[in-house]
Amino acid sequence: RDLLNNIAREFRQMAQAEDLRLDFVPCSAVVESDSQLLARILRNFLTNAIRYTRSGRILLGCRREGEDIWLQVWDTGPGIPEDKLTEIFQEFKRIRPSGAPADKGLGLGLAIVDKIARMLGHEVRVSSVEGKGSVFSVRVPLGRLQPSRPVVTAPLALPGDGLDGARVWVIDNDRAICQGMQTLLEGWSCQVVTAVSLTDLERQLVIETSPVDLILADYHLDNDENGVDVVDAINRRRRTPAPVLMITANYSNELKQQIRDLGYLLMNKPVKPLKLRSVLHHVVHNRR
Template sequence: MQGPAQEPQISGDGTERRQSAVRLYVIVIVCPYILIAYLLGYLSERDARMLGLYLIVFIPLAIQIFVWVRIRPEFSVTRRVVSITIDWVGVTWNMSFGEETTVPFFALLLWITLGTGLRFGSRYLALGVCLSLVSLGVVWLFNPFWHSNALMVVTFALTLFVIPVYVLILLRRVEAAYAAAREANVVKSRFLAQASHDLRQPIHAISLFTACLRVSGLQTKELELVDNIDRSLASVSRLFKSLLDISTLDSGKVTPVSEIVAINEVLEDVARQNCDLLQRDGTSVVIVPCSLSVSVDRALFTTMLQNVVNNAAKYAPGQAILIGCRRRRGRLSVEVIDSGPGISQADQARVFDEFYQVRKRGDRDVEGVGLGLSIVRRVAAVLELTIGLQSIPGKGTRVHIDGLVIVDQARLPEKRLQASPAVPVGGLRVLLVEDDQAVLLATASLLRRWGCIVQAAPSIPSLVDECDLLITDYDLGDGMTGTECIANVRRFVGWDLPAVVMTGHDASRVREDLKDSSVPVLSKPLQPAELRSVILGMTMRAKSFTGSADLQRFLSPLQPPVH
């Protein structure tokens, strides 16, 4: 009998830890039983000595395994072999003495057989059946009572075979159902990721085209239509980002990479990226400045905070949202407080479930499908953070993210949240590489309207004009990605040209492939304000520089100086 390949290979789920504890509980039961049987005359002095010898050897071994599991909880073949050996040897030894007094220990033999199989898989169940039958044969040879009751031994042998085989059949069915469910979940996640990626491209292009329309001198009524298109696109964009986040988290491949982050920068980034959307609904954001720094995966934590802020804005339009921090038990907690309608006590326990929305009969339609807070909960588990929610109906809601590890403090200048200023990037020379013609045209048009000088290419160009910034898609066709594009273009120009990557895939996977933390990764479909914000971050501090060469030297300290 062969077990499936997915049999667990770690004890991090507590299986061996619980088994080691149960072994000690069994000792607590067996010791009084042997003592009472001896005092009542059911055990001979010889048998009592043999059983006592077993306890003298078994108890220290059981305690050592108990300690071993707690000190080294990872999977150990040696420890598992030792545990199985002392369990079967111990029960066999006990049943071999004491005549009929130790017959009840057969229940322990059956329990160990089934328990081992259910804990560790079908291969161990098959091994347990074989060891139990051998154990029964040894007891039949050495215990006179068992030797004289052959039918009882046959009955016990059939029991040791039939019950585990039936359990094995059920276990195989459960394993098959689990494998099918897991495969279906993988297929679903793959479908969501691919569908999300394929639909992001046209939505991304539409978003950029509407941004171009906005600055093309339209009349008031036409601008209102553009606003409505933008609002609808923003809603669809957030939905696709939620679907991609869910599929990425379901894949189990999300590995956080911690870095030292000034918490105030994250708060301001989230507020700035949502600035245009919030202003449309009349929602204001107030940030309480915090000078602390934390160790966290910035991208994942930003995703959490984005979803919390979006959820607050969705259910409290036109109200103020407060974002602040406080210390809790030596760690940092980030709180998002709104003055919306609040959540009833009955709904509070379910708001973090997938696809659950707080709705009552006659309520207004709210965008989304109820994935935002579910993503927050899943990401929190990955980052080993905790999420809390308190709400008073009619007064508002407070969501707090707890457990951020505080590191060396970095004093940050106190800033007030402001809308993104007009784009001071006139004259910036941009190389744009994008294989989708619609996205290429839309992005180039938008950059030119911002005053940039754009060289647009559908693939990695063989000839690169002088440029200050590279903006590239990640998937470029013919096996080429943004990683190769950045490397090739930097080799062409001879210096570490600043670069931005736009992608419809999981941003963390793209960052892992880039292996360059200085390159921003933007997820499609993105709002023009996001792209503008990144460009501003590279140019606003350089606004005092007058020449392109000066700007290049500022943007890349590794560039050789110009003489």
């Protein structure tokens, strides 16, 4: 209920700005999912619905089916041709509805939805009728409220304490990984900039003076680049070098020693969120 209420309130204002009506059917079901990632899916659905619907309304609601709940976004937009329904979930695939401005397209948003849904084990569906509208749905299993746990009154030094506003630059040649990392870090109240290369980062900020608390870089990048060289190029241009966390699937002792000799932190893939959060807290705490 809280998740849907918050999202409906957020997007109702966006819909009104486009002269659209957003209707919302509340639902108090308990589901088993990750609230932040599920919200990311619904926000992508609603963003596209508002973007492509010229007039009419958008509906956010739920349908129960056995032991599952379908969370759905309906719109009265232009619809999607049947032969394009699977293409819209492909990375960088853009489909321009008839009459829509050329700068509007389905870019990475739905590709990210597909990746998140697969990670969560949720099914995503889309149905559409050209000229009438579309329905985007995600199926989430019903769950049960867990018994209340005793409240710990003693103060705990949690790994996530003090992360509000932490500034993190993420450099990875896989845009989907960049988006996933951005979702994770923003869920911890970090300010995140993602880039697939040094050139991409330069387009978004001034490397010499932009504030940063941690550079999180993948070791293997495109075009024979590696994260060590990119980070070195960044820090040589800064008055105070930024802390670095290098991420790699390479477990060789030689690379491990090289990264340690440079004074960088190292984390092997697959990255565990709790460990990443702990490292980020340690770095940010020492800089403040």
